[in-house]
Amino acid sequence: MGVAQIALAGISCLLLLVAALSKVTEQQSMRDMAAHVAIPWPRYRAIGYLELLAVVGIVLGLWWAWIGVAAGTGTVLLLVGAVVVHTRAGDPLPAMVPALATLASAAGYVAVTLAA
Template sequence: MFVSLATVTVFMSAVLLISAGAKSLRTRHITEQMSALGVPQSMMAFLIGAQIAGAAGGIAGLWWGPLGVAAAIGLTLYFAGAVAFHLRAGDRKGALPAAALAMASVALIALRAATL
């Protein structure tokens, strides 16, 4: 079970760090997408920080379980918010990856709780 937890954690952390890096570059594609979703530019630093904290908390949670559970709960909320923003903007296609990552975050909660 721990191998599954570690695999999903490393995958999620990589996805989060890549996404945070893309957001920090503030490319035209990212800024246009965030604007279309109604995300204010002032929130970008918070979103980047949340993604980095989620990745770090997930990795650290491999050693200290309660931190891993807390990080996974935070990621679930983060991605649920992303799904809501996409759906509110009428972007069903963009909501699918966010929903998949929300489900992966829920899986992290279950896996980490099962290995405490």
């Protein structure tokens, strides 16, 4: 396990936790975003629970690489979907920065884990 893998896991988990906890605790900003991108609130909140599961998987991946790769790959797919949804909603690039940053860190984590 290398420094890059640990760093990318930490960054990915931090970014995912911020997003997940905002959704799971039903912050008004997340409710507004769900309405903006036309996703029913229960489905949007469910994304928060998937993000929490991804955090658990990435952390476990530090000991069992295959779990981390699975969680990281799922995160990448989830965030590609988020970027598509933001694009369809007509959001400008700055509004997509959190999704793009998390996507980049998760993709990097998967790449580094597979290379190890």
